[in-house]
Amino acid sequence: MKPAEINQAWNGAEKCKLCSIRHLVLFADLNEDDFQHLHHPIKEFEFKTGSTLYKRNDTIDYVYTVRSGLVKLVHYLPNGSYRITRLLRQGDLAGIEALNGSAYLQHAIAMRETSVCKIPVKNIQQLNNESAQLYKQLTVRWHKVQSEADIWLTHLTMGSSKHRVAHLLIYLAGDKANDEFFLPSREDIGALLAITTETASRIIAEFKREGLLKNQKNFASIDRLKLNSIL
Amino acid sequence: MKPAEINQAWNGAEKCKLCSIRHLVLFADLNEDDFQHLHHPIKEFEFKTGSTLYKRNDTIDYVYTVRSGLVKLVHYLPNGSYRITRLLRQGDLAGIEALNGSAYLQHAIAMRETSVCKIPVKNIQQLNNESAQLYKQLTVRWHKVQSEADIWLTHLTMGSSKHRVAHLLIYLAGDKANDEFFLPSREDIGALLAITTETASRIIAEFKREGLLKNQKNFASIDRLKLNSIL
DNA sequence: AAAACTAATTGATAATTATCAATTTACAAA
């Protein structure tokens, strides 16, 4: 499945400067001059549900900024199953490890329609050499990776299955008050929490029966108070 | 419990240049000139088993390089239990999040006698401004944090308890062929793998009975082949 | 060395979760 390439290459600077979510992304702190160093074209892509941004060990020339949608980082296991080690949302960077010249660590797959900017690593290196602004943002990103991994380990891999699912739902719902969020398939929930698909399904179904969770297709909303009360 | 301060402050550059494990640490790539920028004293400390390097939310002015020993990063949970989210060994950096001016994410506690260098964050910032060498090492460290978190999530939090313990032992044994390694308490093994102390104990005892693991007090060695065969 | 304490082990049982299988629901293609 090939992603749609929304735009042709453009003169790097122009579009990035106007980006509506720039405050959220890697280039947040760049100033007018910095954009001069973007010599390699940055392109925007749409990925359909289930399509692959990159595979483990792919050539590692790009970093991806998620503009919208949801991306899972996946490890495939020898026995054919898989484990999701992280989710990426708006403003998150995928493939950040490419900056060290090491291969991508996981497969990155869109869980729903997802829009990304594909940034050549060379741009980043160039910016790093010419300007100190980017370095700061980069360490902020690394830091976020670390603290998220930590949250994951602390809350999403321990306790009963019910606790884990509750934590995941709260995580997925994010900060926004009553908004709907994307509810992953039961298989993905299992892969996220290290439980079986069936167990994930049972718990989600139970939550729905008890009114902790409502959904229309893949979109859901939670009753935060009730969910928190079972933690 | 106060750590022993082995050395008084010294002229930063001199001792670091001669450090026997410099090839493993943050300053690996620095050249003669770079050391001029270490204006703040770097001190070496010894921590006894169970003593605390830093606590979550402590003032965040230092980064720690582990010279020898073993450090656990711990999250204490509301119910009084705890979860270990990472282990740090020789060459690893503790408190790397201090570089972003954010608070430490966890408590760092020595699991055995541990020797560390305490590096003022100001040194790092200064080096970053004056030289590009350090940036590279830093991203390598961040990257290592990420990939270790990943390994943790993929192997140490899924599968049966027996699988997890086996994976942990192999991780602890590291690369060195037949060397002994520090075997954590059963409670710590539980906190590392999200299983109970009793389950950890049962499995360790079983491994010992079956000859997969030998130990003298806290030091153990494994039969790699046999352990791998149960994965 | 004896006493006191802590960590490790083991046993019995209850609770949880995985497994295997069947059924129902949702979705997409014809």
Next chain:
DNA sequence: TTTGTAAATTGATAATTATCAATTAGTTTT
């Protein structure tokens, strides 16, 4: 709409793990 296919749900049972309790081994203090 009908048909085919995949996903979600549910049931029954087996396996695993937690829990509670007791015992043994190991360490430290007196």
